[in-house]
Amino acid sequence: MGITEWNNTAGSWGPDRGRIMSLGTGLYTGRYLNLLQRYSDVVELACRSNMTNSYCSGMIQTYPGGLYLTAAYYVMKMYAEHSKPIPICLGQAPEGVDLSACLSADKTRICLFAVNTNDKPVSIQLDLTDYGGKFKPVSGEVVCDSQDRRQPELMNHPDTPDRIRNMELPVSDQTITLPAYSIAAIECAIISRSAS
Numbered sequence: 001m002g003i004t005e006w007n008n009t010a011g012s013w014g015p016d017r018g019r020i021m022s023l024g025t026g027l028y029t030g031r032y033l034n035l036l037q038r039y040s041d042v043v044e045l046a047c048r049s050n051m052t053n054s055y056c057s058g059m060i061q062t063y064p065g066g067l068y069l070t071a072a073y074y075v076m077k078m079y080a081e082h083s084k085p086i087p088i089c090l091g092q093a094p095e096g097v098d099l100s101a102c103l104s105a106d107k108t109r110i111c112l113f114a115v116n117t118n119d120k121p122v123s124i125q126l127d128l129t130d131y132g133g134k135f136k137p138v139s140g141e142v143v144c145d146s147q148d149r150r151q152p153e154l155m156n157h158p159d160t161p162d163r164i165r166n167m168e169l170p171v172s173d174q175t176i177t178l179p180a181y182s183i184a185a186i187e188c189a190i191i192s193r194s195a196s
Contacts, residue, residue: 021070021156027117037113070156070164074165079113086102091127099114099124113183120180124175127174139168142179
């Protein structure tokens with residue numbers, strides 16, 4: 001399956017083309033990756049176009065003085081670094097939150113991907129007991145607006161090249177708070193029942 005900027009803008013060169021670089025498109029990217037993960041029994045290969053420039057659609061944007069990365073770049077990088085080989089099913093998500101999860105081959109780690117499309121923070125309660133016993137969230141990473149202005153139209157540009165970026169997500173217990181308009185990866189270590 002291939003997705004290009006034409007699927008997003010239908011060739012429009014207006015404002016919609018510029019929105020490809022926005023936090024909103026980062027949210028869309030996370031939701032789409034969650035969809036692909038949920039249906040990975042059907043999708044064998046997915047590819048995102050374009051890597052660089054291409055009139056706003058590239059994840060890496062260059063200019064005469066350097067480069068900056070789009071929200072979609074940070075989301076794709078986070079999913080690539082945290083994905084595991086076994087997709088797992090999840091229960092109901094809070095309104096405006098899109099979830100997917102995957103399990104490591106040795107069944108000792110789960111990564112939960114959560115996209116919060118709400119304009120306010122949302123808390124989610126983790127319950128993964130169906131997957132082998134107790135678990136503990138051990139780390140979290142989130143792509144969001146580093147200034148928390150809650151505007152999905154925001155984008156990185158040469159003057160603010162890292163306004164939208166990966167940041168640490170606090171994960172001290174089973175309740176995780178997702179920032180407004182954010183994409184998160186929450187790593188959990190599974191502890192078998194025999195070890196408890």
